Amino acid sequence: MTPQAVLDHYDQGLLWPADRPLPIAADLDAAYQQAxxxxxxxxxxxxxxxxxxxxFTNRTIWPRYEVYAPIWGTVWNTTLTRSSGGTGEASLDRLCQPRLEPEIVFGMAATPPRDATLEDLFGCIAWLAPGFEIVQSHLPGWKFSAADTVADGGLHARLLIGRETPVGHFATSAHALDELLGCTRVRLHRGDEFVEEGKGANVLDGPLHALHHFNHELQRCTxxxxxxxxxxxxxxxxxxxxPLEPGQSWRAEFDAPFDSLGITLR
Structure with missing residues (x-):
């Protein structure tokens, strides 16, 4: 499938055709060039x-999806919504097999240097916020290779960001922020029903480590x-x-001092 064909399926919310060539890209490097x-x-x-x-920074779910390393994709002005009031809305229109992910989002204040350390990255962060990413897959049953997920826009569909709090409110060093994020937990609810608990350490030992890994991979990608x-x-x-359906409401309750975030789907 060509990038234009992938975009056409994205716009229409359609599964990729069953007779598509497998794999869509020979390897991850080729997939990133398609992306x-x-x-x-x-x-x-x-x-x-x-x-x-x-x-795919959360190692606990790698066996479920058979993807065993992180990938990355682009967030767009057309897919991003901000809400400083602790709750927001998102449309599932023309999304393909959408699913919800609670996470922490960084806002960048500067471009990280090449081979940045955790402390270098800390100095490049402006703020942190709770977030819900809505991901999607255009392959049936969420069955894919890592290269497929990259070529499929990194599976990104929507992003809701909650209140953006300056990084200095949480910590004054990378070590302190890393420790805080690693031990922070989130409790995910669908309506009044508790669904799952997770923790920051699940994502490559903490979100700052995820950012560190990503910065390295981005810089090495031609x-x-x-x-x-x-x-x-x-x-x-x-x-x-x-998995998501229109009409649902979800809430991610992060440990203090991090804000919680709610989302209603339509």
């Missing part, structure tokens, strides 16, 4: 890249744009990804 071609198509029609998502001031980076789900 960058897809990114160029979206930019050419007026969409604006506003950051990145990191996927043709990939650098992280820029103002970019958002969502660092991976703390729980499994849960």
């Amino acid at each position: 960058l071609a897809l990114r160029a198509l979206r930019a050419a029609r007026g969409e604006r890249a506003v950051g990145y998502k990191i996927g 043709g990939a744009p650098a992280l820029m001031p103002g970019d958002v980076v969502t660092t991976g789900t703390w729980t499994d990804a849960w």
